Amino acid sequence: MSIQDEHTNGSAAADSATETATEPGRIFLDANSTTRPLPEVIETVAHHLRLAYANPGSRHAEGRKARRALEESRERIAELLGASANEVVFTSGGTEASNMAIFGFTSSLPEAIALTAGEHPATTESCRSLMQRGWKLLNMDVDAHGRLLPDQFPNLPWEQLKLVTLILAHNETGVIQDTAELARLCQERGVPLHIDAVQAVGKIPVNFRELKATSLSLGAHKFHGPRGIGALLLRDGVQLAPLQYGGHQESGRRPGTEMVALAAGMARALEICHSDMDLRIGQLKSMRDELEQRLQATCEPTVLNSSAEQRLPNTLNISFPGVDGEALLVALDLEGIACSLGSTCASGSAEPAPVLMAMGRLEDVYKSAVRFSLSSDNYPEEIPIAAHRIARVIERLRSGVNS
Secondary structure, eight states: HHHHHHHHTTHHHHHHSSOOOOTTOEEBBBTTTTOOOOHHHHHHHHHHHHHSOOOOSSSSSSHHHHHHHHHHHHHHHHHHOOOGGGGEEEESSSSHHOOOHHHHHHOSSEEEEEEEETOOOOHHHHHHHHHHTTTTEEEEOOOTSSSSSGGGGSSSOOEEHHOOOOOOOOOTOOOBOOHHHHHHHHHHHHHOOEEEOTTTTBBBBOOHHTTOOOOEEEEEETTOOOTOOOOEEEEETOOOSOOOOOOOOOGSOSSSSHHHHHHHHHHHHHHHHHTHHHHHHHHHHHHHHHHHHHHHHSSSSOOEESSSSSSSEEEEEEEEEOOOOOHHHHHHHEEEEEEEBSSSSGGGOOOOOOHHHTTOOOOHHTTTTEEEEEEEOOOTTTHHHHHHHHHHHHHHHHHHHHO
């Protein structure tokens, strides 16, 4: 089934359960911030809220039914992501999962953490908190396309490192990192490697075993699952210092009554995304490339803030020098285009996107950068309309500046 078919066929079910993805005439190009739960996911969550409502830790028939639903979801997620069921720890989302890993691996006396420049705030804010406790942060450099420079890996102070953390697919630029060499070195040196795969899971193939990571974080709402549920994949046998106390749930790694319905919804969303991933990737890439080409043809000068090929199929981060990004965001919203200046978690900040700074972008480039990100809710007919509206706004803003 194509993305267009899903958009059409799913509309009746979606309308009966919830509002449509956008108001009439609006085009949602901010899928890296969140995605709408698929109709099948909404029904899965509702089904389990009705029938698997009991506490999965309870020792009665209702509790056992909820436990079965929870463990079936865990097993399915593990299967799809190349992990074992006992390696899946349910969390409230990707941010909590990354926090669990970062703080769990750094419970010893302060030493050093290596991270990529321009990581997601879930990582950078956690690491800054550790820095206040005496930890040293080492930023690994990226090139002008946002890709890690492998030549620096052997020169890292491995004897001091207690953790290496990196983002697999960048939330702002979409750049996908090649993690193989860094993972090999981490294994050789006995240093835990945490991978933030929140933007990657559900969009591209992700295999925990093949990545050779110690831990990996994901969040369901990035791939049409329910909000409020995520997971940390933690290599079998690895122990983390707990962040919270109060229960034995998740094998003692994350206390609190498990969210059975949301776990089932996440498993269903991941299942759907994996069912025809190659087709989805091709269709999203085609729409993204058309949008990019139309904007480059009508809005020059433009600057692509990413690797042309080594990026998520749905993500376009592009700058329009001579235009203020904040003004552009507001104007596009008024024109019915929902997009972003970068990470939603950093909204409200007037600071330039750290990843663009790390890539060496000049001020007129990073201040005019906008992120457009697509999902299965988009369809090809929207792209020319979106490109026309964006070009019209760019022309108007540039004329205002130059007049």
